[in-house]
Amino acid sequence: MEAKTPSASCTVITDLVLPSETNPIGNLFGGELLARMDRAASIAARRHSRRIVVTASVNHVAFNKMIPLGSVVTVEANVSRAFTSSMEVYMDVWIEDRESGVKSKANEGIYTFVAVDEMGSPVPVPPIIPESALEKERFDAALRRKQLSLLLAKKIKPEDATELKALFE
Numbered sequence: 001m002e003a004k005t006p007s008a009s010c011t012v013i014t015d016l017v018l019p020s021e022t023n024p025i026g027n028l029f030g031g032e033l034l035a036r037m038d039r040a041a042s043i044a045a046r047r048h049s050r051r052i053v054v055t056a057s058v059n060h061v062a063f064n065k066m067i068p069l070g071s072v073v074t075v076e077a078n079v080s081r082a083f084t085s086s087m088e089v090y091m092d093v094w095i096e097d098r099e100s101g102v103k104s105k106a107n108e109g110i111y112t113f114v115a116v117d118e119m120g121s122p123v124p125v126p127p128i129i130p131e132s133a134l135e136k137e138r139f140d141a142a143l144r145r146k147q148l149s150l151l152l153a154k155k156i157k158p159e160d161a162t163e164l165k166a167l168f169e
């Protein structure tokens with residue numbers, strides 16, 4: 001399979017925060033942001049693999065900034081690394097200042113998707129070639145995150161999490 005770049009899967013979804021999507025103090029409800037991220041990430045994983053994809057794991061989400069009612073929110077998703085059938089998708093969430101239009105980073109998240117056939121069985125995906133310094137940094141760290149996710153899911157043993165162990169040596 002021919003390798004692809006992270007930018008080939010780039011998916012950008014921009015939408016408003018409406019009253020029904022807020023928490024009691026008038027900011028975007030966390031679960032709503034998770035759903036928006038899941039949609040953007042699944043499209044990115046589909047663009048990379050050109051297969052059916054399912055969310056296997058939410059590896060990391062940081063809710064760093066509150067996102068007020070009426071905000072314009074942009075989720076940008078890129079496949080940061082492809083393994084055999086799984087893909088890590090990295091998302092950056094931006095909000096836009098109403099007057100200046102300047103975007104600032106609000107949150108980020110990292111999900112894992114698996115490409116499957118019509119029966120739901122995992123199928124191989126193309127490899128990925130990172131280009132920019134940021135893409136390379138995310139690519140390099142993705143194996144550690146995969147091992148951590150598999151360890152927490154009890155799908156590998158601690159002694160097999162070699163990349164993680166190397167962090168503490």
Ligand SMILES: CC(C)(COP(=O)(O)OP(=O)(O)OC[C@H]1O[C@@H](n2cnc3c(N)ncnc32)[C@H](O)[C@@H]1OP(=O)(O)O)[C@@H](O)C(=O)NCCC(=O)NCCS
Pocket residue numbers: 054055056057082083084085086087112114116120121122146149150153155
């Ligand atoms: C995701 C799913 C296809 C994995 O099936 P499985 O039987 O564990 O398959 P495998 O063990 O062959 O794993 C397939 C890949 O998923 C990866 N994977 C499985 N669980 C993972 C986890 N918790 N974190 C990270 N990666 C995971 C494996 O490492 C493997 O990656 P690789 O092929 O790139 O090395 C299966 O668990 C599933 O269908 N889950 C439900 C998905 C779903 O419905 N999502 C929506 C939630 S509402």
